[in-house]
Amino acid sequence: MSEHSIGIAAPQDPGLLYATATAAWNQDFDALTPLATIAIGFGTTIDAETFRRDAQNLCLVIDRSGSMAETIDARTQTSKLTAVRVGLDRLIARLTPDDLISVVTFNAASRIEVEAVAGDDVAGIKRAYDAVEAEGATNIARAMRLAYQTVARNRDPARNDRIMVFTDGLPTAGARESDDFLPVMRQYAAENIGATIIGVGGNYGDQLVYDVSQVRGGNAFYMGDYDQIVHVFDDEFEYMVTPVAYNVVLSSSVPFAFDVHDVYGIPEPESLSHTLELNVPTLFLSSREGGGIVLVRLRAGALVNFDEPNTLANIDLSYETPDGQRVSTTLDVNLPAGQDPGATESYFESDGTRRAVLLADTARVLRNACADIYPSYDYYYGYYPSRSDGNDTAINRLTEFLPYFDALAAGLEDQPSPTSRSLSEERSLVERLLSNIQAIQASFSR
Known part of the structure; x- marks a missing residue:
C-alpha cells in the first residue's frame, strides 16, 4: 500500500x-x-x-564489529562498513552549519571519535569514520548509552536531539548488558532524545528494529543496496529526524x-x-x-x-x-x-477505496497461493512444499483471480502519479507467480 x-x-x-x-x-x-x-x-x-527540518544535535553511532567487513553486495564485493561510509557521505551533504554532530564507533567496546562539531565541518566528521576498521564482537547497548550521554552533554533548546545507529545486527557481546538498552532508550526518550536505527545488509536483527520504533522518538530504516542508501539519505533524512x-x-x-x-x-x-x-x-x-x-x-x-x-x-x-x-x-x-445484500452490484465510495480493496485482494491472493504451494513450515528446515495438488490449487486460484482483478481495476488510473507503483505492475506479479507454478507443475508430469 x-x-x-x-x-x-x-x-x-x-x-x-x-x-x-x-x-x-x-x-x-x-x-x-x-x-x-x-x-x-x-x-x-x-x-x-x-x-524544513529543525537543526539537529545528532550523534552518529557506527558499528565497527567484525561482521561489518562482510559484503553487502556480492557482485561488487562492497562491505557493509563501506556502504555505511557511502551513506554517511550523503548524510553529510544534508547537514547545515546549525547542526551539531558527534560520532561514536563501537564493537565490544565504544569510543567517541568526534564530539559536537558543526555540521559543515565535513573534514572533521569524515575523519571520524573514514579510518575505522571492522573487527571484534558487537555491544550495541554500551554504544547507545555512550551516544545518549554525548547528546545530553551538548543539548541546546534550538536543536532537536537524536542518535542514529548504523548496525547489521543484535549484540554478540555483553548479552546481559544488552537487556537494558531498551530501558536506557526509554529513559532518554522521556527527555526527548530520539533514536533512528539504520539496518545494514540482510542479517541485522529485526527485533532490534521493532523495539527502537516502539520507543517515543524512535524509527528504523534499512539499506541493502545503493538505491536504498540514496533513498534513505537523499529522500528521507529531512523527515527521519523530525517527529x-x-x-x-x-x-x-x-x-x-x-x-x-x-x-x-x-x-x-x-x-x-x-x-x-x-x-x-x-x-x-x-x-x-x-x-x-x-x-x-x-x-x-x-x-x-x-x-x-x-x-x-x-x-x-x-x-x-x-x-x-x-x-x-x-x-x-x-x-x-x-x-x-448479495453484492451482485458492488459499491465503492471512491476510486481510492476501490484501489485499496483491489491491492489488498492482490496481496492476499499472492499470499494464499504461496501457502497452497508451501503449506507447512519447520523451524530447522524451512517451508515444506506440498504435493502437486497444492500446485493445482494455486494455479486455479491465480487463474481465476486475473479476471477479477481486471473487473475491479476497470476505470481506475493505472499509475496515478509518476512515483507510484502501477496496477499493471501488481497484475504482472500474479502472472509471474502463476507462470512459475505452472512450470513447476509441468516438471512433475515429465
Missing part, C-alpha cells in the same frame, strides 16, 4: 493530522460472503514543498450488527473484536508516494437492513503535537441505503 498513491479527501477542518474513512460493499475474491470494507486513510496539512506527532491513537468501534472478518494495517491485533486500536508512539513524515492506510473488513449479520443506511464504524483519532498539545477528532463511516 505504501508504494501506491491512494487518494483521500481531506475533511473541512483537518488540523495538523487527519483521518478519513470510506466504505465499500462487494464480493471479495477470497471471501465466502460479501464484505463491507472500511478504508481509513491518514493525511497531514504539512506542505512537503515548504517543509511531527507523538502517541497517535486510532480506534475503531464497529456495531454488533457486523462482525470483523479481518484487519490490515494494524500490527498484530489482539483479536478481531468490535473495538480495534492502532498505537503509533511517534509519527514521521515520508517522501514515499503512498501513506498509512488501515482496512477493516466486516461481515454483515442477519439483522442488517440494507434498505436503510448502516453505520459501519465510529473512528477516533488523537495525537500529541511536538509542543505537547493533545488533539482529538471523530468521524463515522456509513454504508448508504439500497445496497444489494
Whole structure:
C-alpha cells in the first residue's frame, strides 16, 4: 500500500493530522460472503514543498564489529562498513552549519571519535569514520548509552536531539548488558532524545528494529543496496529526524450488527473484536508516494437492513503535537441505503477505496497461493512444499483471480502519479507467480 498513491479527501477542518474513512460493499475474491470494507486513510496539512527540518544535535553511532567487513553486495564485493561510509557521505551533504554532530564507533567496546562539531565541518566528521576498521564482537547497548550521554552533554533548546545507529545486527557481546538498552532508550526518550536505527545488509536483527520504533522518538530504516542508501539519505533524512506527532491513537468501534472478518494495517491485533486500536508512539513524515492506510473488513449479520443506511464504524483519532498539545477528532463511516445484500452490484465510495480493496485482494491472493504451494513450515528446515495438488490449487486460484482483478481495476488510473507503483505492475506479479507454478507443475508430469 505504501508504494501506491491512494487518494483521500481531506475533511473541512483537518488540523495538523487527519483521518478519513470510506466504505465499500462487494464480493471479495477470497471471501465466502460479501464484505463491507472500511478504508481509513491518514493525511497531514504539512506542505512537503515548504517543509524544513529543525537543526539537529545528532550523534552518529557506527558499528565497527567484525561482521561489518562482510559484503553487502556480492557482485561488487562492497562491505557493509563501506556502504555505511557511502551513506554517511550523503548524510553529510544534508547537514547545515546549525547542526551539531558527534560520532561514536563501537564493537565490544565504544569510543567517541568526534564530539559536537558543526555540521559543515565535513573534514572533521569524515575523519571520524573514514579510518575505522571492522573487527571484534558487537555491544550495541554500551554504544547507545555512550551516544545518549554525548547528546545530553551538548543539548541546546534550538536543536532537536537524536542518535542514529548504523548496525547489521543484535549484540554478540555483553548479552546481559544488552537487556537494558531498551530501558536506557526509554529513559532518554522521556527527555526527548530520539533514536533512528539504520539496518545494514540482510542479517541485522529485526527485533532490534521493532523495539527502537516502539520507543517515543524512535524509527528504523534499512539499506541493502545503493538505491536504498540514496533513498534513505537523499529522500528521507529531512523527515527521519523530525517527529511531527507523538502517541497517535486510532480506534475503531464497529456495531454488533457486523462482525470483523479481518484487519490490515494494524500490527498484530489482539483479536478481531468490535473495538480495534492502532498505537503509533511517534509519527514521521515520508517522501514515499503512498501513506498509512488501515482496512477493516466486516461481515454483515442477519439483522442488517440494507434498505436503510448502516453505520459501519465510529473512528477516533488523537495525537500529541511536538509542543505537547493533545488533539482529538471523530468521524463515522456509513454504508448508504439500497445496497444489494448479495453484492451482485458492488459499491465503492471512491476510486481510492476501490484501489485499496483491489491491492489488498492482490496481496492476499499472492499470499494464499504461496501457502497452497508451501503449506507447512519447520523451524530447522524451512517451508515444506506440498504435493502437486497444492500446485493445482494455486494455479486455479491465480487463474481465476486475473479476471477479477481486471473487473475491479476497470476505470481506475493505472499509475496515478509518476512515483507510484502501477496496477499493471501488481497484475504482472500474479502472472509471474502463476507462470512459475505452472512450470513447476509441468516438471512433475515429465
